[in-house]
Amino acid sequence: MVPLSGLGFLGLLQLCGDGGRGVKRICKEWRDSLFFLRGFLAGKSSQAPDLPQRRFLILGRSVGPSIKSLPWGPNEQWTMPLLTQQIQDENENSLVASLDNVRNLSTILKAIHFKDFATCFATKNGIKVTVENAKCVQANAFIQAEIFQEFVVQEESVTFRINLTVLLDCLSIFGSSPMPGTLTALRMCYQGYGHPLMLFLEEGGVVTVCKINTQEPEETLDFDFCSTNVINKIILQSEGLREAFSELDMTSEVLQITMSPNKPYFRLSTFGNAGSSHLDYPKDSDLMEAFHCNQTQVNRYKISLLKPSTKALVLSCKVSIRTDNRGFLSLQYMIRNEDGQICFVEYYCCPDEEVPES
Numbered sequence: 568m569v570p571l572s573g574l575g576f577l578g579l580l581q582l583c584g585d586g587g588r589g590v591k592r593i594c595k596e597w598r599d600s601l602f603f604l605r606g607f608l609a610g611k612s613s614q615a616p617d618l619p620q621r622r623f624l625i626l627g628r629s630v631g632p633s634i635k636s637l638p639w640g641p642n643e644q645w646t647m648p649l650l651t652q653q654i655q656d657e658n659e660n661s662l663v664a665s666l667d668n669v670r671n672l673s674t675i676l677k678a679i680h681f682k683d684f685a686t687c688f689a690t691k692n693g694i695k696v697t698v699e700n701a702k703c704v705q706a707n708a709f710i711q712a713e714i715f716q717e718f719v720v721q722e723e724s725v726t727f728r729i730n731l732t733v734l735l736d737c738l739s740i741f742g743s744s745p746m747p748g749t750l751t752a753l754r755m756c757y758q759g760y761g762h763p764l765m766l767f768l769e770e771g772g773v774v775t776v777c778k779i780n781t782q783e784p785e786e787t788l789d790f791d792f793c794s795t796n797v798i799n800k801i802i803l804q805s806e807g808l809r810e811a812f813s814e815l816d817m818t819s820e821v822l823q824i825t826m827s828p829n830k831p832y833f834r835l836s837t838f839g840n841a842g843s844s845h846l847d848y849p850k851d852s853d854l855m856e857a858f859h860c861n862q863t864q865v866n867r868y869k870i871s872l873l874k875p876s877t878k879a880l881v882l883s884c885k886v887s888i889r890t891d892n893r894g895f896l897s898l899q900y901m902i903r904n905e906d907g908q909i910c911f912v913e914y915y916c917c918p919d920e921e922v923p924e925s
Contacts, residue, residue, distance in 0.1 A: 571618070584840075589787055594675070611892070622647070630658045635862075660757060660759075661725045662757040663757075665717035665752070666753045669752065670751070670905060672714075672738065673735060673738040676731065677735060679707070679731075680698070682698050682731070684728060685698045686726065686784050688727075689757075690723070693714070694709075694725070695707055695710075696708045697787050698731065703825065703872055703916065704916045707913045708911075708912050709910060723829075724782045725759070727782070728782040729764060734779060737768070738768070738868055739767055749771060751852075752769045754809055757781070761887070766780055792897055796891040798826075798860075798891060798892055800857070800889045801826065802886070803886050804884070804885060805880055805886050806854070812877060812880070815835060815846060816837045816839030816842075817870060818837075818839035818840045819837035820869065821870060822839070822873055823835070823867045824864075824865075826860050826863070826888075827863035828861065832848060832849055833850070833855075834847045834848070835856075879902065880901040883902050884902070884903055886900050887899040895915065895916070895917055896915070897913060898916075899912075
């Protein structure tokens, strides 16, 4: 029999063969092993303390070295925290956030996951997660403080850089499609500069602890997209834009966006292998919720830079499309989570080339 201590999380997944849900079965079969909380707490005492009747599986390693490695010696003590208990003195943490449903966070983060690394900004109002590519496109996910069941920021602002791919893998450690009626709870702690981000995930009485190393935050782009400089703005039902992306020729290198107070009002154009294609939206369309265009603007944007935004488009119910006096594009997606709460994802993109008015 293969010892569990040599498997790591990925090995456990292969052993389970069911996306991680077999972890609970392994807990039952190995409830007397040193992987469980009682074994750690009983290290220096002859009798384990009276604990709640729960089973815990400690995963030694997961995605690389980012998952907590635990001491295995018989005289070592490791206190496994519960999500419902104080893990440590709250004053030691710069950031503490708790969710009853981890998918309310992971779904939003997936909408901006087109690069490995992200920069996180936390204030008393919530968390902003920023991803950039080629100094030409920036995606921001806004998770308001009200989304969390507990949200504490001890400093005016907390900033760190993190591997978003690893973070999403950890948030989905119990599987991305849980059993009906089963929720994965999350408690997230960050002590401050130089410290890792600690994740405590609990599902069905099984708790997994993840430690993800953080990095020095890099300076993010300032697109200087000021509302006072916005020339044109429309709000569409997302289904209308989803249809557009499915019908337009995506062999085109650019997407041309025309916004005008006169016809064609709002037009999307591509120039692919099959020729030019145009899709027009009248300002009185049922899909158009708001139309505020002050002057005609025609700008082109690289489709390769806009494609990542389709992840947010699929999840959203409404999208706001704005352009400023430089031709910079803002796409704001309104996303409703599983609890009916509203979050926002915003993409900024600089124009590829200016097209003179016809």
